[in-house]
Structure formats: C-alpha cells, structure tokens
Amino acid sequence: MALTLHLPTLTLVVCLVLVTAAALMTFIGMTQRVYRGFWWWVTAQWLTALSPVCLLLQSELPWLLPLSVLLALQWPLMMLAGLRQFHGRVRFPLPGWMDALIPALGTVAYAWIWSQDPDDVAARVAVFSLFNVGGYLYAMWQLQAIPGWRRSRHLKTVHLFLLGGALLQAPRLLTAMSNWGLPLSNPDHIQQPAVLLGLVVAVTVSVYMCLLLTYERTEQELLDSHRQLREMADIDMLTQVPNRRHFNEMAALALRLACPGGSTLMRFDVDHLRHFNELHGHAAGDEALKLVASRARDLMRERDIVGRIGGDQFVALLPDTALRDALHVARRLTRQVDETRAQRGHPPVSLSFGVVRVEPDETLDLALTRAERALERARRHERHPAGHEAAQRA
Template sequence: MDLSARAVLILAAAVVTTAATVMLYVRASRRVYPGFGFWTLAMLAYLAGLAVFALKDVWSLARPLASQLLVAAPFLIALGFRRFYQQQLRLSLRWDVSLLALSLLTLLLLPVLTTTAGQQVGVFSLLYAAAHLYLLALLMWLRDGRRNATLRAYALVLLGVAALFTYRAFVSFFLEPGHEIFFEDASALLRMAWNAVAVVLTLCLFLVLTFERTEQELVRTQQQLRQLAQFDSLTGAASRSHFLALAWQAVQTSARQAAATLVMFDLDHFKRINDNHGHASGDQALQQLAMTVQANLRAGDVFGRLGGDEFALLLPATTPAAATSVCQRIAERLKAVPQTDNATTLTLSMGAVTVTPPETIERALARADAALYRAKREGRDRLIIDDAAASAGLYASD
C-alpha cells in the first residue's frame, strides 16, 4: 500500500471514527427514536471494516472479514429506516435478512468461487453496490423518501457509491484481470474519499432526521397543549380565556352589521344531579348540554365553558328576539334528550344581554350573570334578557 493510499485510508478511518463517536454520544445523551440503534451499528460496522482491512497485509482473514462488515452496513441502515418510519414497505423484512445472509455467504465462499484477487474485489464491489442500490430502493418506496429533501439528497449519495463500485467491479472483471492491490489506482482513492464523504453525509442524515422528528413532536405537543388550553376536554367548548378572545373578535366584526347577543346559562339543579346520581352522571349531563348547543350553532357563533356548569354563547349580529329563538330551540332539544339513572330532565336558566363596543366581554358577562341569577330567582327553566324588553320566558314573553 503506497503512501497516498495509506493516507486516504487513515483519513477515512478518522472520519468514520468521528461519525461513530457522534452516534454513540447522541444515543447516550439525547432522546433517540426507533432505528437509531441500527444506524449506530452501521457506523460501527463501517469503522470495524476499515480497521480490519488495514490489517490485510498481516492477517489473511482481514480482507474477507472487512468485506462482510462493509457490506452489512447498508443493510443495518435499511433496518434502521424500517424501525424509524415504521411503514409497511413493498419488500418485507425477510428481504433485508435474506439478502444480507446471501451477501455474507457469498463473501465467505469467495476463495472457492473465484480464482484471482481481482475477481474477489469485483464480487465484493458488486455486492457493495447492490446493497446501496437496495437501500436506495427502500428509501424511494417510503412516503417521505420522495418528499423529504434530506432523503432525496441522501439518495444521490447512495447512487454515487453504487456507481463507483459498479465501475470498480467492471474494471476488476474486464480490464484488470489478476489485479491484486485494492488501493493502487486513482479510482480506488476516489472510492475511498467518496466513501468517507458518504459516511459524513449519512451521519448528517441520521442527525437531521432525528432533529426533524423531535421538532415534529414538539410542534405536535405544542398543538396539544394549545388545544388543552383553548378547549375544555370534557365538553369540547372553548375555555374561558379562549372564549373571551373569540367572543371579542366576533363582537367587533358583527358591530359593522348589528349588535351581538351574549347568553350565559347553566344547568338547573346541577349539584342535585351530582349528589343524587354521582359525578359521572354530572359529567354526562354537561356533555349532553354541550352536544345540544354545538348541534344548534350557526357559523360564527362562539360557545365556551366558563367553569363548572356555567357556559356562554356569543351570537354575532343577532337581535334579542332572534337570540330568544335560538335559546328556546336549545332548551327544548335538551329536554328531549333521554336520561339514564333516573336523572331528572335537564333544563336551563339563561341570561342574555346585547353587546356593542366599546363594552368589554367581561363587563357584558357580568350583566348576563345578573340576568341568569334573576332567571333562577324567578323559577329557573327560563331566559331573562337584560335590555329594554326586560325579560322573556323560554316559551312566552312576560
């Protein structure tokens, strides 16, 4: 092995050692995903293959063992992609295992199947190229393989490795019979250099995919937290803070057309339902109320849970008379919902006010709350409108 070949081999070994060290560090110190372990093994296989190959002049088994380690690496990467994406590919896991076993068996029988070192190099080169082409095919079958820019770039790297080693096999079989020194010519140096580059890019791919997955999970977690913060998990209604924000936007928008009506309501005798039938029945009653309201919402209406059994409904560009019709429809349909555990029929006490800027939603809620408690004092199961019309029952105006 001449000086330039030795230098390239040392450089490649240093690059692969660094890559393997980074993979081990990330695996030990960071959260990783299914498949990362196989990718780490692939890096170690690359490293072990180069280290063993460096002993070829002093150990007769170095070349076949190094060849097996290097050919195994792409298949380990493929196994990692299967675990990482957890998708059903066109080719099953049995293909990975079978092709890897066939490749390793072929390399093991090289002394029997070939007569010259050049032929052995040619067979190894073909198997190495085929392993990378197989990995390339698996990536392109992945749904993300055609959409992810990082995977598309890695596909070009795999194609380059396959092309170089296919060329090497052609040279070994047809142009250089009897050639015995793997690192003699410039093309061999190019292959080693490209392999080193491929290892670096492979490491970058693994890290990028890991960080992308982490970012996706962070975004998903943020969305879930936002969902939890903005909507009540039991009823699906907007939380108090989210309702206030949405309602204010709706009031400002509807002010260009007509005033909005804000309705505040709760279940009559809700505490009695909890005490007599249990909190599970109370939760069910709240869910039935929420589903009834949501089934009667119009586009632009805002529905929220203020706390406990208190809810609010903002009806943009809606007159008190139109709001009365909406409330009556909700109350009647809620009464018609069949109850279990001998629970009483669900009825509502409601208080409604007209809202126009610059009055805030908080101030309007305070007025609606006063109207709601007036409805309770007057016998429940009714709507009180706090405006010039004074009040109205659910079935007839006073």
C-alpha cells in the same frame, strides 16, 4: 500531473475518519436524549470503521478480506434497521430479517470467487459492487414505506443519499464486469481508491443525517408539547370548548370585527347541577356537561364562539345575529339536548338561558353581567321544564 493515491495510506486515513465518526455518534448517544434506532446507526458506523481495518490486516490474515466485505455491505442495511426502529409503527414492505440476506449473500459470493481464483480482482469487485448497489436500492425502496417521507426534508435527503451511494458504485460495477476473468496490470483501475473517499463522505453525511433525524423528532415533540400545553391553557378539558380566558379573548376580537350593536350574547346553565350530581353521580353530571357543550358546538356557526366559564355555566357569542334568532338557537339547543339524552337513556337535563343584545361600544364584561341578570330572571320565572329563556335589553 495526475494525482496518485497510495491505497494503504488512504485506507488508514479512511479508517481514522470512520472511527472518529463512530466515536462522535457514540458520545452523542451517551450524553443526549436519543430515540429507538439510534444505536443501530451507531453500530453501523463502528462496523463500517472495522472494514478498512480488515483491509489493512488482510495481508497477514487473508480471511479478513471477506469479513471486510461483510462489514462494508452491512452499512445501508443496518441504517435501514435503525429507521425501522425509529419509525416503529410503520409497516414496511418486507420484514426486517430479510435485510440481512443481501450482505450475507454478497459475502458468500465474494468468498466463493476469492477461494476459486484469488487473483481475479475484477470478479470480486464486480460481486461486491453488485450487492452494494442492491443494498442501497433495497434500503431506498423500503424507506419509501414511511408515511410522509416526501414532506420530511431529512428523509428525502436520506433517500437521495442512498440513491447517490448506488450511483457511485455503478461505474465501478460496469468496469469490473467488463474485466471479469482478465488479468490486470493495475488492480487500482478496478478497486478505484476514489471510492474509499466516497465512503468517507458517505459516512460523514450519514452521521449528520442521523443527528438531523433525531433533532427533527425532538423538534416535532416539542411542537406537539407546546400545542398540547396551549390547548390545556385555552380549552376546557372536559367539554372541549374554550375556557373563560380564551373565550374572552376570542369574543373581544369578534366584537371588534362585527357590526356594532349587531351581536347577541347568550348565557346558559345546566339547572341544579349539584343536585343532579348527588342524585345520579358525578360521572353522569360530567356527561351532561359534555352533551350540552357538544350540541352547542354543533348548532353554532363557524364564526360563533361558545365557551365554558364555570362549573355548569356556558356562554356563547353570536356575531351579527338578531335577538329573536338567538332565542331560536336557544330553543333548538334545548330540544337537541333533550332528544339526545332520551336516545342515550341519560337522566333528564334542563337548561336556563339569558340572552341579550350587545350594545354599541359596550364592553364584553358589561354584556356578560346583563346576560347573567337575564339568566337569573329566567330561573325565577320557571317558564319551561326543559329550558327557560329570557331577554333583557339595556
């Protein structure tokens, strides 16, 4: 037995469902943190909910029929307007004002056909379906301008959803065009109440997708915040190298993985930084620290670890590196700092080094202590104006 749907009753049910969806979106927007574009989506939901209301009242007020068309056609374009705001930095192929052309032209065409022959249902449905399909495809095309939309499962779902909306209208469009200008014994054959059910599903899914896009943005911001906090906890903000705690963590792990007794630890300081700051200013002192850290990072291998453990104090662990090779790195660092300083016209900077071999089964703290003593002896010897090197073996 075929299932018969009473169109006015179905329209009333659709109206109630749409109002409920719009009210839910409004409640979420008023009680939760939302982003730019969310209220465009809410507006689209409310305007869509008004469309079946106009259909219910059009027998009393005929002019509500073309208004219901406008309210139905606006939905994909208003959703697109929300996406434009949500992704405010994206440069879309066409400006936002052109989004309004499709529902405006569709409404004008529908109203004109309706005024010429109110009984030509097929022609009106064909025009409505044509512009509705155009709106879905237009929104889908614009959405593809969002960078990385293929990597976002939510944006891909919106894309497929818009494509599904266009495909849902396609059979209705073909049927209406084939009956253009012909009298119909059963207008429901063209109007297809099942399309109203599809509208309910579409709006329900769209509410869900709007929320998912909002939560996806919130989740990404939380991940970015956690990453930034982690960087602030691990990285020295001035020099962009690991701080003392993070250096100790990475160096301890590197020593466990390296060949016992084959690693070298290098302590190096900027000489007389306090006097340098008094003479040239703290900004110049900060630039000197950043220059030393930058040149040290450039010289180090990927497996080497360099960190800042104090105001003017740096340390580097060179796994599987002989003592003479580490001393060569120290000389190169001194030379590169001096060359870069001269190129930039910065005040002269001198460095002192203490280099030791990490003995088998020696703790990192003990090796750092020996490197500190080696650094103090280098300072006392004053062997080179641009950088003093000393090596001590236990």
